[in-house]
Amino acid sequence: MSSAAAPKPSPELIFSTLTSYQRAFALKAGIELDLFTAIAEGANDPASLCKRVNAAERGVRILADYLTIDGFLRKENGKYSLTADSAVFLDKRSPAYMGGMSHFLTSEQNIGNMWVLTDSVRKGGTASHIGDNSKPEDGRWVNFARSMGAMAVPTAGVLAQLVSANPASPIRILDIAAGHGMYGITVAKNNPRVHVTALDWPAVLEVAKENAQKAGVADRFTALAGSAFDTHLGEGYDYIFITNFLHHFDVPTNEMLLRRFHSALKPGGKTITVEFVPNEDRITPPMAAAFSLVMLAHTDAGDAYTFPEYEKMHSAAGFRNCTLQIIPELPQRLVIGEK
Amino acid sequence: MSSAAAPKPSPELIFSTLTSYQRAFALKAGIELDLFTAIAEGANDPASLCKRVNAAERGVRILADYLTIDGFLRKENGKYSLTADSAVFLDKRSPAYMGGMSHFLTSEQNIGNMWVLTDSVRKGGTASHIGDNSKPEDGRWVNFARSMGAMAVPTAGVLAQLVSANPASPIRILDIAAGHGMYGITVAKNNPRVHVTALDWPAVLEVAKENAQKAGVADRFTALAGSAFDTHLGEGYDYIFITNFLHHFDVPTNEMLLRRFHSALKPGGKTITVEFVPNEDRITPPMAAAFSLVMLAHTDAGDAYTFPEYEKMHSAAGFRNCTLQIIPELPQRLVIGEK
Secondary structure: OOOOOOOOOOOHHHHHHHOOHHHHHHHHHHHHOOHHHHHHOOOOOHHHHHHHHOOOHHHHHHHHHHHHHOOOEEEEOOEEEEOHHHHHHOOOOOOOOOOOHHHHHOOHHHHHHHHOHHHHHHHOOOOOOOOOOOOOOHHHHHHHHHHOHHHHHHHHHHHHHHHHOOOOOOEEEEEEOOOOOHHHHHHHHHOOOEEEEEEEOHHHHHHHHHHHHHOOOHHHEEEEEOOOOOOOOOOOEEEEEEEOOHHHOOHHHHHHHHHHHHHHEEEEEEEEEEEOOOOOOOOOOHHHHHHHHHHHHHOOOOOOOOHHHHHHHHHHOOOOEEEEEEOOOOOOEEEEEEO | OOOOOOOOOOOHHHHHHHOOHHHHHHHHHHHHOOHHHHHHOOOOOHHHHHHHHOOOHHHHHHHHHHHHHOOOEEEEOOEEEEOHHHHHHOOOOOOOOOOOHHHHHOOHHHHHHHHOHHHHHHHOOOOOOOOOOOOOOHHHHHHHHHHOHHHHHHHHHHHHHHHHOOOOOOEEEEEEOOOOOHHHHHHHHHOOOEEEEEEEOHHHHHHHHHHHHHOOOHHHEEEEEOOOOOOOOOOOEEEEEEEOOHHHOOHHHHHHHHHHHHHHEEEEEEEEEEEOOOOOOOOOOHHHHHHHHHHHHHOOOOOOOOHHHHHHHHHHOOOOEEEEEEOOOOOOEEEEEEO
């Protein structure tokens, strides 16, 4: 028997979870109205903000209060200001601006697939009328490429350190399903010896090309239009980046893909897989473990795989070594395969 | 200058908020599949659960892990069990079962109105194609009445104590926009001297009548079909319950309604308003203050009003006294008007 009284049962977590979608839509509205930039520029009460963002004063007052409650703004004496995180990531003038993520994360398709989650649980794979999200479908992945690049930059910075530690010259990198291309591009920007080949569907590659241009690495950037499944990848790469890709597929498919990547590496070359890798309990760390549900909702058979599962896949594909690298400040982990 | 280092900026809150709808849909799926009851009855791993809830093992494994991460289940050695709150509120065999809330809180209409929140902020009122949610529309409010009754019971217990403290005999209560009727019904169940008149649209009243029957108070329960705006309310009531009603309207409308309720009270009679009442900063307490956004999304001009605002409305409507009662364990507050 415990001497402490048990806390009284409360339905609060149930209520707040069943209404948690309100939080997503409120932040989406703040981003769409560019409320954060307006506040950063000095419009700090409903009366001045409503003119600046072209919305009703009542609407702005209620939204700004809500965003304060949710931790995106501060409010003192009726005046709003940005939190430290909002100033870095939600002010459009900030180089680390990430508001664009909203276009993808709260897209009709992403939320729509969650609408039918009960059916997906029954089926054991996506019940979306569109089907598995890894089938060629440029619109979705162009949206991803346009929206999610900023989120990749911190991880890409870690990859840049890994790659620059290698003394070989030049360094050839293949970036699989490159999307926005920001992993390879960031690494190339950090190391003038790096040449990146970015593989993706043609419409998506247009975004990566733009980003390479903006980053000033277009002369060390090659666009390879096609699919990781059947396009000739080339050979002799020092590194192959496999970022947020293997989680879309089942184990046999990943083994087949890893065999293709193994063939494209030079001896001693490495794959660097960036992934949500939960611990074996599959409930920690929370963000990585929770990602499994996203794959249930969007794919036929994808998953957030554990490191032992990745180890087996790499071994089956012929890699002589596979290691896990945990970067404390990143939500994702690195799985490194060595040929 | 602070001597402590500022925490490193992190986009984690932005990411988790933009994807927070996943939490709502996961809990909805758990409730729809009745996963919690299945676990309570002893099916505690994916292999046994999937048979019990008629779903794919992979789907059940991923959903149960997610619900563990979100605090609705525990997982030890691969076996799931209910948390204390889930056992009370999500096991269908529990008398305090609240899973039914999901039908209302995650309904297509409730989420749909949030989809257009940016437009509602611009407009300063609901941009829903259905319009203001307080216009007669039985389907939505029948859903509410069928889904949200359990949530009312703790607050109704507090009302029962307030009312039973009154020595008058008998006690006549008018329950405005009664919905499920659980406020008046619970009070009647607790006090045999209480007679409740429940006002609502006819289709909604059918739910309240059923609940009165189940609670064994049908002989002290009168259904009054109509609207608070124009139906003759009767007179000489000891109490009028105004539960989650005034938040739908603007101040002049509420003053007009309160005048009607004032007329229907006997001298010394009281209105008891159950509401989300934020403090004057409009950002605390969080749940009450956040409710304002729901009214922006669903109504033309509703709001979560502060107590000084309610005081003014009561005064304008002729009440001689208006007091605030805060019940620490409840998310809502009571505003009591005295004739």
